[in-house]
Amino acid sequence: MDLHARRADSFGAQAEAYAEHRPDYPVAAIRWALEPLGKTEQLDVLDLAAGTGKLTAGLVAEGHRVTAVEPNEQMLSELVRRVHGVRALPGHAEHIPVPDQTLDAVFVGTAFHWFDQEKALPEIARVLRPGGVLAALWIDTVPDVEWMAELENVSRSSVEDRREDPTGIITHPSFGPPEHATFPHVHRRESPEALVATTNTYSRMIVIDDEERAAINEKMLAFLRERPETSNGPFDVPLRSEVYRMVRVSE
Template identity: 35%
Template sequence: MSTERATSFGAEAANYEAGRPDYPFEAVAWMLEPMPHGSRRIADVGAGTGKLTRVLAQAPDAEVVAVDPDATMLETLRLSVPGVPTFQGTAERMPLPDASLDAVVLGQAWHWVQPAAASAELGRVVRTGGVLGLIWNIRDERVEWVRRLTDIMHSSPAENMVNGPGSDGPRIEAPFTHVEKQQWEWTRPMSRTKLHQMALSRSYLITAPADEREEITRQMDDLFDELGLEGESTIDLPYVTHAFRAVRA
């Protein structure tokens, strides 16, 4: 796994916030269902600009903290989700005490971690009976133009892990058990500008040479011209949200 790609997102924090979708509330609620009754201490790890954090903050009586290795992403998060405490750290090195949380969730992030080390470290900070939740928004490539868009932009490590050919999904290890999966289908209206922002927030483009970025942008514009996507007009971009949950033994 490329460390350069994994830590590249701060360079495009504004495009990440504008171009990436939020998470369906019902998917996030499903991840948190096994939490012990009345418990609401939750850490969003790999929180980025706060896409998942803001949904977590809607849960009744939730006490949410955000953890990310990138200071620029956390700066954007503090603007988009005011009042949530933030900490620099990773799933493998959590800046929190033992057994201090009822749940840890990672949105669009587990494909960047070392599964064994992350499972052990998150097991340290989550109480017995607490929850590990993993969630991804993946474009639905059963739609032909979406499949063509991915061919232009290149697939991501997330797409390959969660929905790639022969994939068994994310690897979750002890002390977490009883892994369950659920998914939700939905659409997001996207303009040409938003689609470009989404692409520019992807690690492949962030770390690509300038000439390759320009060529990808040109090919995307050719596709959008073909789709008749002009000005402020939008097209529905279909997504499948894949959510996983496991319980700390």
């Protein structure tokens, strides 16, 4: 298995920690994604690559009928345990276990970069009704905050974390042009240890060996325990959610 495939499949090893330590999504981002539909209540929505249900829970809270699809067994079990009122199905973006044209929207949270886009985009187009929306969301750190930028350097592993510009990967003739918006977000962490636990749910940390991970964790903890922004009790990690939405065109 190549590194990309190993990383895409790595999250289950940290499923419980992922559910506990990763941030959720801003509700404003979910609402903006659905704006092209006009009616934004009680929609049939798919959370594709739903993981432990971080985005699923936000969609349920907005009152939508949600199907969650996730290939990793451990991640899907966490989702079922934690998010109720959802149809949860095993499956991949390249072969979505849902009939044609049955959905108003497909959401993808921090996962589109793991898909085989040439197969996933026609599959997503297949399950969406004409006029339906594909929304690809990411949660990113805010690099212009000094302590976050320094932490990113301290926590760098031997596996690089480079992501392509999403505008390129989500363009497809079944969809109109992607629109983009950014939403500020924060993630409250109780302690330096809790932020280190969040970092340990990133695939670039999961796939490295124990020795390298332990060394990085030690460096991160020392850094966070020294910084005035993070050393004392709860603190907010500044984040942003990048959202790309595109409308399924009629054929």
